[in-house]
Amino acid sequence: MTDPLPIRQIAYFVPDVRAAALRHHQLFGSGPYYVAAHIPLSRAVHRGVERELDHTSAYGQWGSVMIEFVQQNNPGPSAFHDMYDEGSGKEGIHHVALFVDSVQDAIDRYTAAGFEIALDAAMADGFRFAFVDTVAAYGHMLELYEPVESLTGFYDFVAKKAGRFDADKPDGGVLVDISLG
Template identity: 60%
Template sequence: MCDPTVGLPVALPARQIAYFVPDIRAAADAHRAAFGSGPFLVIDHVPTPIVRHRGRPAVLDHGSAYGQWGEVMVEFVQQHDAGPSAFHDMYPSGSGRFGMHHVALFVDDLTAAIDRFAAGGDECALYAETSATAFAMIDTVRHYGHMIELYEPSRVLLDFYARVRAMADGDA
C-alpha cells in the first residue's frame, strides 16, 4: 500500500472533499439544506487547456460548485462530456452512478508527490492545468475508495480558498 506521507515532513490535512454529481447546482442546494454548507461559487465550464488522462492527451469539460463545509471546502463536479476522465474511471459515463470522488491535499512539490504515489503503485489518473494552477488526481481507489487530488498551494489557489471561506463567513 502506498503511504503518501513517506518522505514528507508533516501530515497532509484534507483541504477539500469532492463529489461527482449529475447536477452541480442541485447537489450544492441539497448539501446546503442538509448540512448548512456554502454558499457556493459555481463555474460551469472550468477552463482546463492541458489535460492528460492516464498519461494520454485528453479533453475535460467539467463544471464545479465550491463551498465551505465547516473547516473543509466541499466541491461538486459535473462532467459535461462523455470522454475518458478520472471521474468516469470511478463513475462511468451513462452508468447513472455518482458519489464521493476525491479528497484534495496541498503538497510542496506536485511532481515529487506524483512520483511518490507512483513509486507506491498508485497511478496518476489525471494531470491538468488551468490558468491558475496544475493539479493531479491519483488513483487511490483500491486503498481508500476514492482518488486523491494534489496541488501546490500557490497564491492564486490560496486566494480562491480564502474567497470561498469568506463567502461562508458572509464577508464576500
C-alpha cells in the same frame, strides 16, 4: 516519512452541481456555493492520453473543509468516469484534495508507492493539478496541487463567505456564478 497533509477539500462527482449544492446546503447548512461552468483547461492527460475534459464545479465551505461538486459536461473517458461509469447516473465521493510542496515530487512519490496517475492537468493559466488513483486503497482519488496564491486566495475567499447568503436571490443566495480562467 512525510509530515501529515490535512484534507483541504472533499469532492463529489454528481450529474448536476447546482442541484447537489442546494441539497447539501439544505441538509447541512453549507455554502454559499460558487459555481464555475466549463472550467478551461490547457491540458488534460488521462492515464497517459491527452483528452478533452469539460467540467463544471461548485465550491462551498462546510465547517473547516471546502466541498466541491463536480460534473463532467463532455462524453468520454476521464478520471471521473473511472469511478462512475458514463451514463450510469451514479454519483458519490470522488477525491479529497491535498496541498503539496511540489506536484511533480508528490506524483513521483505516489507512483513509486504503486499508485497510478489518473489525471495530470493544467488550468488555462498554467496552474497544474493531478489525480492519484487511490481508489483500491482508500475508496477515492487524491487531488494534488501546490498552494499558490491564486488557489489559497480562492480557498480563503470561499471560507470567509461561509454562511453569508443573499436572501434577496431566488435560491436564497446559495448559488453564485463565477468564472475561473
